[in-house]
Amino acid sequence: xTVEPAPGLVQPDPAGAxxxxxxxxxxLVDVVxxxxxxxxxxxxxxxxxxxxxxxxxAILGPSGSGKTTLxxxxxxxxxxxxxxxxxxxxDVARLSDRELAALRATRIGFVFQQFFLAEHASxxxxxxxxxxxxxxAVRERRDxxxxxxxxxxxxxxxxxxxxxxxxxxxxxxxxxxxxxxxPQLVLADxxxxxxxxxxxxxxxxxxxxLHGEGATIVVIxxxxxxxxxxxxxxxxxxxxxxxxxxRHAAGRR
Amino acid sequence: MTLAIxxxxxxxxxxxxxxxxxxxxxxxxxxxxxxSLGIAIGVAAVVAVLGLSASSQAGLLAEIDRLGTNLLTxxxxxxxxxxxxxxxxxAPGMISRIGPVTRVAATGATSASVYRSPLIPSxxxxxxxxxxxxLELLAAVGTTVAxxxxxxxxxxxxxxxxxxxxxxxxLGIDRIVPGERVxxxxxxxxxxxxxxxxxxxxxxxxxxxxxxxAAATYLGFDGHPSTVYVRTRTxxxxxxxxxxxxxxxxxxxxxxxxxxxxxxxxxxxxxxxxLNGLFLGLGAVALLVGAVGVxxxxxxxxxxxxxxxxxxxxxxxTRGHIRIQFLAEAVLLAGIGGxxxxxxxALATAVYATTKHWxxxxxxxxxxxxxxxxxxxxxxxxLLPALRAARLxxxxxxxxx
Numbered sequence: 001x002t003v004e005p006a007p008g009l010v011q012p013d014p015a016g017a018x019x020x021x022x023x024x025x026x027x028l029v030d031v032v033x034x035x036x037x038x039x040x041x042x043x044x045x046x047x048x049x050x051x052x053x054x055x056x057x058a059i060l061g062p063s064g065s066g067k068t069t070l071x072x073x074x075x076x077x078x079x080x081x082x083x084x085x086x087x088x089x090x091d092v093a094r095l096s097d098r099e100l101a102a103l104r105a106t107r108i109g110f111v112f113q114q115f116f117l118a119e120h121a122s123x124x125x126x127x128x129x130x131x132x133x134x135x136x137a138v139r140e141r142r143d144x145x146x147x148x149x150x151x152x153x154x155x156x157x158x159x160x161x162x163x164x165x166x167x168x169x170x171x172x173x174x175x176x177x178x179x180x181x182x183p184q185l186v187l188a189d190x191x192x193x194x195x196x197x198x199x200x201x202x203x204x205x206x207x208x209x210l211h212g213e214g215a216t217i218v219v220i221x222x223x224x225x226x227x228x229x230x231x232x233x234x235x236x237x238x239x240x241x242x243x244x245x246x247r248h249a250a251g252r253r
Numbered sequence: 254m255t256l257a258i259x260x261x262x263x264x265x266x267x268x269x270x271x272x273x274x275x276x277x278x279x280x281x282x283x284x285x286x287x288x289s290l291g292i293a294i295g296v297a298a299v300v301a302v303l304g305l306s307a308s309s310q311a312g313l314l315a316e317i318d319r320l321g322t323n324l325l326t327x328x329x330x331x332x333x334x335x336x337x338x339x340x341x342x343x344a345p346g347m348i349s350r351i352g353p354v355t356r357v358a359a360t361g362a363t364s365a366s367v368y369r370s371p372l373i374p375s376x377x378x379x380x381x382x383x384x385x386x387x388l389e390l391l392a393a394v395g396t397t398v399a400x401x402x403x404x405x406x407x408x409x410x411x412x413x414x415x416x417x418x419x420x421x422x423x424l425g426i427d428r429i430v431p432g433e434r435v436x437x438x439x440x441x442x443x444x445x446x447x448x449x450x451x452x453x454x455x456x457x458x459x460x461x462x463x464x465x466x467a468a469a470t471y472l473g474f475d476g477h478p479s480t481v482y483v484r485t486r487t488x489x490x491x492x493x494x495x496x497x498x499x500x501x502x503x504x505x506x507x508x509x510x511x512x513x514x515x516x517x518x519x520x521x522x523x524x525x526x527x528l529n530g531l532f533l534g535l536g537a538v539a540l541l542v543g544a545v546g547v548x549x550x551x552x553x554x555x556x557x558x559x560x561x562x563x564x565x566x567x568x569x570x571t572r573g574h575i576r577i578q579f580l581a582e583a584v585l586l587a588g589i590g591g592x593x594x595x596x597x598x599a600l601a602t603a604v605y606a607t608t609k610h611w612x613x614x615x616x617x618x619x620x621x622x623x624x625x626x627x628x629x630x631x632x633x634x635x636l637l638p639a640l641r642a643a644r645l646x647x648x649x650x651x652x653x654x
Contacts, residue, residue: 077567077647095260098571102260105569112651116564120280132273133569135263177568 023089024050025185025216026074031083033069033239043069044080045239051218053184056211058227059220061236067220068189070236074218075108075187076100088184105133109178111188115170117162123173124149124158130177141180148176151213152206168199175206179215186210186217192226204229262571265578274581277554278589285586288550291543292590292630293597296623298536300598303619306529308602312611313522320395320453322515323490327481327501330510338508339477344501345387348481351500353489358393359478360460361385363468365438367414367461369424373436379423383437384460384479385468386415393482394454401429401446409464412471414442418450419458437461438472453514454482543590544630551583551638555645562642563650576643583635584628591627595620 033044043066051057061067072078073085076092085092088107095103104110109130117126127145128138136144149155152172162170171191178186188207192200204226211217219230227233235243265273278285327348332338341347349357365383366375391403403415414437416426424435426444433444442463451457468474481501485493494513498506555562562575570578599615606613 072648072651075567077651090260098262098573099260101566101569101571101574102262103569104567105263106260110564110567112564112567114560116560118276118561120276130568132265132269133263133565133571133574138266138268 022053023086024052025055025088026051026218027084027086028074028080029084029086031073031080031085033066033073033078034081042239044073046083047236047239047241048083049234049241049244051185051216053216054211054214055216055232056208056230057218057232057234058230059218059234059236060222060224060227062222065236066239067222067236069239071187071189071218071220074185075110076104101133105135106181107184109181109183109186111171111174111178111186111191113190113193115162115174115194117170117173119161119163121161122158123154123160123162123165126162126173127176127180130180134181144180145176148180149173151179151210152176166199167195168202171195171199171203172206175203175210179210184216186215188217188219190221191219192221192223200226262569262574265574270577270581271585273578274585277558277582278586281554284550285589288546289543289586289590289593291539291546292587292627293543293594295536295538295540295543296591296594296627297597297601298532298539298594299626300595300615300619300623301601302529302532302536304598304602304613304615305605307614307616307619308606308611309609310522311614312606312609313518315612316452317515317518317522320515321484321487322513323485323487324394324453324514325483325485325490325494325497326454326512326514327483327497328510328512329477329479330508332505332508338502338505340479340481340509341502341504342476342478344478345481347500347503348483348497351485351493351496353486353493354483355486356389356393356482356484358387358389358482360387360390360457360462360480360482361465361468361474361477362479363438363463363472363474365472367420367424367438367442368436371436379420380459381420381423382460383414383468383472384462385465385472385474385476386460386462387465390457390462390482391448393484394451394457396449396451396454396457398446399449400427401444403446403448404462404464408445410466410470411464412437412440412442412467413445413463415446415448415462416444417448417458417460417462420461421447423459435461437463440471453518456480540626540630543587544634547583547586547590547631548634548638550586551579551635552641554582555579555638555642558642559645559650562645563647563652566647566650572643575645576639579639579642580632580635583638584631587627587631587634588624591624594627595623598623 027050029048031044031047035041035043047070059067059070073080076087079092087103124142124145127148128141131141131144146158149158152175154169154172157165157169162173192203195203207217207219221227231247233245234241329338329340345357345359348354361384363383363385366378367381367383388404388409391397416424426433429444429446434441435444469476494511497511498509502509565575602615603613
């Protein structure tokens with residue numbers, strides 16, 4: 001596709017803007033998402049939120065509260081019915097499907113509850129696949145995958161198949177895959193949901209460490225104990241935000 | 254001026270595409286092997302049919318080449334009143350005086366029949382005929398003795414015969430032992446030899462040959478040749494052909510048939526067997542079934558790999574990336590079937606051609622066409638599943654079932 005110089009296709013890059021006031025990494029304004037089923041499902045009813053660079057945010061809510069839909073909308077996997085979504089300042093409504101794919105390839109990393117690792121490929125290849133659609137050459141993909149594996153403490157497992165890893169190790173691989181492209185935003189959907197308590201805690205600590213190194217991370221969870229640990233906690237009920245609590249990063253209140 | 258950025262999806266490099274496309278096949282090897290089997294069988298059938306017919310043609314042409322195209326036969330035709338005409342006894346001698354003629358031999362049909370023993374009922378002739386033969390016959394028609402020896406100046410005067418290849422089979426004689434004899438014209442004839450099959454002149458295969466003098470002595474043969482075999486210089490075949498009839502029987506040239514046996518063989522080499530069409534049709538059916546198999550497997554594969562598709566979309570794959578991945582997988586599947594089929598078809602051709610002592614010929618049309626057909630089939634049968642995979646929305650694909 002040739003990119004025409006239409007306003008919807010070419011937008012000012014906030015990262016390159018000279019001003020000090022950077023736009024939020026992700027910004028939702030009055031987002032409504034309705035599934036046109038019978039009866040219609042109102043998954044999101046007017047959600048507005050902004051996540052700034054370097055934040056570690058928990059989105060807490062019971063199942064059916066719309067938090068997975070929120071993650072899909074934030075991750076540009078789905079478009080809102082109404083309302084605006086801006087990722088690093090780019091208006092999602094004005095981007096084509098192809099451009100959204102490129103946006104996900106370069107700026108958003110995903111971590112899923114089910115890990116979604118390719119069993120036939122090695123751990124290193126799985127992590128390198130995080131860059132597969134970003135137009136990065138094979139050698140560089142592997143080099144950066146090795147670095148990402150080091151960051152999650154799994155360098156010694158690079159040649160293993162995911163089937164030979166424990167659940168916690170698999171989720172670390174998935175996190176490394178999400179981070180390998182150094183995205184501006186990491187979205188984690190119940191990252192500890194398939195893990196036992198101790199392993200889940202270790203994953204959470206890993207996310208906190210990565211956050212300490214500058215990554216912007218949004219964690220979706222239904223466990224209050226996890227959300228309580230994180231510096232910012234957004235509570236959702238029935239498709240609406242009912243609380244947005246910030247704590248001081250230094251300690252607990 | 255503000256800094257402008259464009260978001261352009263990365264292109265999958267060929268190596269990446271190959272790896273991504275083969276991932277599904279590597280994880281389910283047995284399924285991949287079975288689903289490409291149909292295409293392998295179809296391609297093998299097509300390659301083997303075309304290869305075998307090309308090889309047999311090559312074999313026949315090589316045979317013709319070996320036997321030479323310079324053999325002409327002169328036979329007694331029919332008279333004006335529909336009776337069998339006679340060639341003059343002097344015909345071979347006159348023909349041998351034509352300049353470019355290098356060799357002349359003659360056979361003459363006798364009225365005698367031949368049997369394994371006197372106990373065989375006289376109607377059971379086995380379709381064999383007894384002919385007088387001149388001593389140069391083997392050299393002229395281009396065959397040799399398989400067992401024993403041919404007639405010579407001594408044995409052509411005695412009650413001695415030589416069996417054509419089919420005649421020997423019919424009489425149940427496959428080797429020459431001293432004292433071997435057959436019941437010929439109401440007396441015993443000793444068997445001196447058995448001939449190899451005469452490819453250019455198959456009529457000799459069913460003949461039992463005795464010498465001209467012996468035929469006259471024992472069988473009441475009148476000495477008129479019925480067939481004259483003429484070898485000429487290769488570049489003068491047409492010229493000799495033109496004068497043969499008049500030379501053989503100057504009184505009634507129209508009662509003489511002249512033919513060139515090699516031209517009949519050439520025609521046979523060109524002819525396509527009706528069986529070829531049948532087997533090609535079967536191959537096409539196998540290819541069609543194979544195509545359905547590949548399409549089926551790809552549809553199932555897309556259903557099973559929804560979460561993989563969702564993950565790839567989350568990693569930044571466009572619909573095009575997903576489409577090309579599954580399309581390439583189908584083409585790869587069919588391509589593997591095609592390669593295996595070509596190998597199997599070529600092997601079958603090689604084995605069969607070797608047993609027949611033909612040159613092994615697998616025409617480019619066969620293997621190239623077979624491979625191209627496999628790729629096209631893969632692309633066609635993979636198209637619909639690939640479109641379905643690409644149409645899947647990322648959120649639907651990620652939803653756990």
